[in-house]
Amino acid sequence: MDSTERPRGPRLEWTVFDSGSAVGPGPGIGPLLLAATPEGLVRVGFHAGPDRVEKTIGSLVSRLGADARRPPPGGEVLLAEPIRQLTAYFAGSLRRFDLPLDWRLSSGFHHQVLHELDRTVPYGTVVGYGELAARVGQPGAAQAVGHAMGSNPLPLVVACHRVVENDGGIGGFGGGVETKRVLLALEGVLPQPLF
Template identity: 85%
Template sequence: MESTERPRGPHLEWTVLPSEIGPLLLAATPEGLVRVEFHAGPDRAGRMIGALVSRLGAEAWRPEPGREVLLAEPIRQLKAYFAGTLRRFDLPLDWRLSSGFNRQVLLELDRSVPYGSVVGYGELAARVGQPGAAQAVGNAMGSNPLPLVVACHRVVENDGGIGGFGGGVETKRTLLALEGVLPQPLF
């Protein structure tokens, strides 16, 4: 259920932020940013919010643009990232949508792969003590509830290929170019 007034109980604040890679759905709880979703057109945003409300047992609230409370800092930092002035997100994160091996891999990625660098799926698997689990690392990247902020676009194939990406390979190329890992497209 979506409310037009800020809920008093457990709630989820959400918005859709225009960006250089298309509309991004952002959702936060009082614990922190809980979800970033690429290509968040109205239908997709509505479905995602419905799923989050159900999974988190929280009421959804979409404030007027510029009136965000929980999302004010994530919005500011994402805008700075796309402007090229932010290299590391410093936000409280609500990790309830990730657990087990997936969370372990995402935490290691966030801790050890800085802006402007990449890591292979296999190397990241080894860093979490699971050499040979490159495919499982790929699955963890695909389940990342906080892409961009926990930068799964920085994980590439061990042989130098770009690999897959939940936001699409062109979005991954754009983000890696923004960070200086790949050249900017000519066209």
């Protein structure tokens, strides 16, 4: 950028977090895209391969009117604390994320449901889609809760993996059902795989 040019909008810092290295010998859940604005963490994305990262960052720049930059490893400013807390979570020593969140990618019913999930479903517990719908005053809206989980811009941190089917089934998950199983096993809800 020319020294006379001004940035287009707010800063968007992003990186790819290696969940595998955070858990030690286990496989983790693959690379995660993390993006933050000065307001807080704005996006967590699963399966952060180059094509998916490029598409997601392009979408964030467009939607937020932000200038994106990827700092060198260890040079993160906005993402330093999310990286620290995710590392602790995967190591089993963090049970509640305490991060500023930028909620601009979520609104209306979806935001209401995600906020309720974040506020009332702690580590190591699960809630049914229908029960979560009832908690936000919309009994019978289990399918809409499923859509809200699928649109969650902050999975892991706003733990949509803790939402399961009312009949005891694991339900779907934007990061894949196997990822959901790994996260629920990490939190002690499901047994760890034998191999």
